[in-house]
Amino acid sequence: MAELVTLVVLLAAMVVAVPVAKRFGFGAPLGYLAAGLIVGPAGLGLVTNVGSIAHASELGVVMLLFLIGLELRPARLWVMRKSVLGLGGAQVAATGAIIAALCGWGLGLAWPTAVVLGFGFALSSTAMALPMMAERGLLANQSGRNAFSVLLFQDLAIIPAVALLPLLGNGAVPQSDGAWLAVAKAAVVVVGVLIGGRYLLRPIFRAVDRAGAPEIFTATALLIVIGTAVLIEEAGLSMSLGAFMAGVLLSDSEYRHEVQADIEPFEGLLLGLFFVSVGMAADIPALLDHPVRFLGLAIVLLAAKALVMLVLARVAGVPWAGAMRMATVLSQGGEFGFVLFGLAVDGGSMGREQASAAMLVVTLSMLATPFLFAAVERWLVPRLMSAKPKRPFDAMPDDNPQVIICGFGRVGQVVGRVLRMRGIPFTALEQSAAQVDFVRKFGSKAYYGDPTRVELLRAAGAEKASVLVVALDDMEQSLRVVELATRHFPNLTIFARARNRRHVHHLMDRGVSHIVRETFDSSISLTGDVLRRMGLPEGEVVRTLDTFRAHDERTLIRQHAVHNDETKLIQTSRDAADELQALFEADREDVVGGEKARA
Structure with a gap:
């Protein structure tokens, strides 16, 4: 009975905290962490x-590694190899080396x-x-x-890190026959899993x-994920490694999408429970005893990771706005840090108090990141995006064009190609x-410039042109x-492209x-092909x-009058659906009546 009460408390905390966090734009993980802090021993004490x-919630990390492996089809990984290995590898290596040096020389x-x-602090969530x-x-x-590539490398790097972690316990390669036997056993199990999974x-x-x-298909998917993870753990390796291997083995399978659809709900809930357990386990008494120390360490972690990522992103050619986004969103510690620190305690390379303090620093960084990211998005990124670019805008030709196209992406290029074929300037x-540089390689003529600047539109001939095509990706x-x-x-x-x-x-x-x-x-055209395939005349x-x-x-025009009133907009959508249903039913009756008359 006590277990059921605990489950009810946890679910209630998650149901309340997560929507509130998402409502204010801070993301679900912050809501889960807050829920754990509130109901845990340091909060209301409802769960002790x-x-x-925490042990049960580790399955959330296992499921996450399985889904990551499921996404890693060899062809996709090959396409992303430069950003994954280059940017991701540089981030982990540089950040890990700097933080390790600070911990070794700075903290002794x-x-x-x-x-x-x-390494643990170099990982992001x-x-x-x-x-x-x-x-x-x-x-x-x-x-x-690029941020996804860095995260992907981090997720891959945790696998060899966990496998090599026992070597740091005593700082030496195992020498005894028993140790080498354990290594051989692990190797045999891994090879067995690979061969068995393949065939x-x-x-x-x-x-x-x-x-x-x-339901049996879902049970089979869960059995393979958890069974492989347990088998690998019995061989002395990490459960996460086993789940990752199972995902990679299924990545090219025709059942990949169905397995992913079955596993994702469990992964989301269990990973949420993992964050709740992290919030509950946060050493709040230690934070209250030494607030300056722990808050200072969390700030140093955020600043160090953000600075390294900012420099690497700029070196990789990412504009300042994008580089700042990457630096902010990847500045926190991650869930795999908790896993690594826990395993390090078991392996003897870290003390329990040290691991607890490290986990508290990671938790504080995770709590801070959504607020920092929201602030950067609101105040800093718009200024960076509107800053004057280093490359000067192109000089506009004085050829009196009849049409001006703003945005030369997918839509604008099609319009331009047709106009060029018809000889319309x-x-x-x-x-x-x-x-601009890309389309010029293929013979298209586009000019580098910001169409939201009135002087540039005037220089492009807007006062003499007759048509303006607005085909920009960004709605604002x-x-x-x-x-x-x-x-x-x-x-x-004005002819405008609308996204929605x-x-x-x-x-x-x-x-x-x-x-x-x-x-x-295009959706209408696709629907027509489907109806024809279904046999309709x-x-x-x-x-x-x-x-x-x-x-x-007609519905779109009617909804324009109430599009700022969500309640009325929803009601008009429902009314429109009923009206459309009635139209199709009447059409069906007319068709049936006509067929009877002809008979």
């Missing part, structure tokens, strides 16, 4: 059996302990960094991809899939120097261009009537798509 919960710690601390970037849509840009996993999943029981403005920048063009160049007819319905409404607010939703037409396909398109356009 921290050790047993034994070198095995300093090495463990250096994948579970914290990725959601923070994803919530702001940063994973698709250069800084997001047995597909037949197993194939047999379970034929049984037609989804245009000027394309692109604010990414790399993109596209709206800024529209505002400038409407105010200063009323002679222009919200973008459409903002463009309509600014008087734009020629709007194209970038995925709408061509006339019915066309009628269905025309009905849907017309209804969606």
